[in-house]
Every structure is written in structure tokens, then in C-alpha cells.
Amino acid sequence: MRSKKFRDKTSGKDKLVAKDDPQSAYAESFRYIRANIDFSGIDNEYKAIMITSPDPDSGKSLISANLAITYAALNKKTLIIDLDLRKPTIHKIFPECHSSYGITGLLKDVLKADEAIIETAVPNLAVLPVGITPADPSALLNSEKLKQLYHTLYETYDCIIIDTPPVMSVADAQTISSWVDGSILVVRNNYTKQENAKKALKTLHAAGAKVIGTIFNNTDMKMRDYYYGE
Ligand SMILES: Nc1ncnc2c1ncn2[C@@H]1O[C@H](COP(=O)(O)OP(=O)(O)OP(=O)(O)O)[C@@H](O)[C@H]1O
Numbered sequence: 001m002r003s004k005k006f007r008d009k010t011s012g013k014d015k016l017v018a019k020d021d022p023q024s025a026y027a028e029s030f031r032y033i034r035a036n037i038d039f040s041g042i043d044n045e046y047k048a049i050m051i052t053s054p055d056p057d058s059g060k061s062l063i064s065a066n067l068a069i070t071y072a073a074l075n076k077k078t079l080i081i082d083l084d085l086r087k088p089t090i091h092k093i094f095p096e097c098h099s100s101y102g103i104t105g106l107l108k109d110v111l112k113a114d115e116a117i118i119e120t121a122v123p124n125l126a127v128l129p130v131g132i133t134p135a136d137p138s139a140l141l142n143s144e145k146l147k148q149l150y151h152t153l154y155e156t157y158d159c160i161i162i163d164t165p166p167v168m169s170v171a172d173a174q175t176i177s178s179w180v181d182g183s184i185l186v187v188r189n190n191y192t193k194q195e196n197a198k199k200a201l202k203t204l205h206a207a208g209a210k211v212i213g214t215i216f217n218n219t220d221m222k223m224r225d226y227y228y229g230e
């Protein structure tokens with residue numbers, strides 16, 4: 001995915017190329033990714049896909065959103081689940097989502113599923129945001145209730161895209177990778193170190209993840225932050 005046109009550092013809602021500019025080369029790159037996923041899943045369908053990256057700020061959330069839109073465009077009943085319980089952003093990308101709705105409300109029985117899951121303006125696309133950021137994300141992630149919820153959603157939707165935290169920061173992506181059918185690692189041009197990409201792959205494989213492939217996010221966003229962080 002090339003970035004020249006989308007260099008500002010907003011939440012990403014103005015960068016939903018798959019929705020707003022479906023004829024563009026940017027949107028086409030998502031259809032290409034979808035086709036590759038579908039092709040590699042000929043024998044085993046990839047119905048639930050986790051998107052992760054070695055490091056933060058690699059484009060996981062934006063890619064999750066655009067890829068989900070691309071699946072929804074095929075008339076597949078699609079759901080994005082924000083399982084970045086530490087730094088949720090999917091609700092910022094989809095203005096239909098109110099930040100207080102979501103997984104935490106659902107698991108605490110404050111909300112019903114049809115209140116927590118938000119139908120977006122994109123036909124066939126719903127979003128399950130995090131809601132109130134949980135105090136103990138690991139406990140929530142490893143809870144039986146969340147696993148049950150995931151299994152119910154898996155039966156309800158044709159396609160599930162899960163946004164997660166970076167592999168090198170916390171173990172969440174490893175946990176989630178053991179539930180889903182396939183995982184995708186996002187690496188960012190001139191940002192992700194080869195060493196970290198290798199480590200992240202090794203970590204995912206050690207967790208038993210089926211890594212479908214890698215998305216190369218060709219963007220120069222936040223380069224200053226990167227160099228300052230060195
Ligand atoms: N290809 C791109 N071109 C331009 N901007 C991009 C591109 N990909 C992502 N961005 C922008 O970079 C920032 C980080 O992207 P995003 O939030 O998707 O990354 P992330 O990997 O989910 O980050 P985190 O690890 O913090 O969850 C956002 O402002 C997003 O809109």
C-alpha cells in the first residue's frame with residue numbers, strides 16, 4: 001500500500017481507500033491482498049484473520065479496516081474485531097462507533113451483542129470495538145467469556161478481521177493467533193527492522209500461528225519518531 005496521498009497522521013478515517021476511492025490503485029492493492037489470501041486458502045478457508053506487526057505504528061489498524069471493507073464488498077457478512085485492548089483505534093477509523101460501546105460492555109453484560117456490534121455505513125460490514133479500555137487486558141483476553149464470544153461470532157459471520165497489538169510488545173497477538181485461521185504480519189518500509197520481523201515470525205510460529213503472509217506497508221509516516229527512538 002503506497003502512502004503519498006495519505007501522509008497526514010490522523011486517525012485513519014480519511015484513509016479508507018477501499019470505501020472512498022475503490023477505483024484507486026490503493027484500493028486495488030487491498031483486492032490483490034484479498035485474492036492472495038483466498039488463493040492460499042483454497043484447501044482451508046481463511047474465515048478469521050488476525051492482523052499484527054512486529055512493532056507499533058506499522059499500519060495494522062488501517063490495513064485491518066481496508067481489508068475488511070474489501071471482503072464486505074464481496075457480499076460477505078464481515079466483522080472487524082478490535083482486540084488491541086491496550087491501544088484501541090478501530091472506533092476512531094469508523095465514525096459510526098461510539099468509544100464507550102464494545103467488547104468490555106458486552107463481556108460485563110452491560111450491553112447486548114446487537115448494541116455492542118456496530119453496523120457501519122459500508123454494506124455488510126460491522127465493527128466490534130473495544131469499548132472502555134480494560135484495566136487488565138491479559139485477563140480479558142484469556143477469559144473463557146471472550147473465547148465463547150469469539151466462537152459465536154465465528155459462526156455468525158462469513159469473514160472476521162481482528163486487529164491486534166504488536167507481537168514484540170505483548171503476548172496478545174500470540175494468544176489470538178491460536179484461535180484464528182490465519183495471521184498476517186504487517187511490515188513497514190524503512191521502519192521495521194529485518195531482525196524484528198524475523199523475531200516476530202518466530203514468536204508467532206512458536207505460538208502455533210498459521211502465518212498466511214506479510215503485507216509490506218510502503219509508507220514514510222512518523223519517520224521522525226522512528227529515528228528519534230533509535
Ligand atoms: N500506508 C499508509 N500511508 C499513510 N499513512 C498510513 C499508512 N498506514 C498507516 N498510516 C497512518 O499511520 C498511523 C499508524 O497506523 P495504524 O494506526 O494503522 O498503525 P498500527 O500498526 O495499528 O499502530 P499501533 O501499533 O499503534 O496499533 C495512522 O495515523 C495511520 O492512519
Ligand SMILES: [Mg+2]
Nearest residue numbers: 060061084089
Ligand atoms: Mg493499531
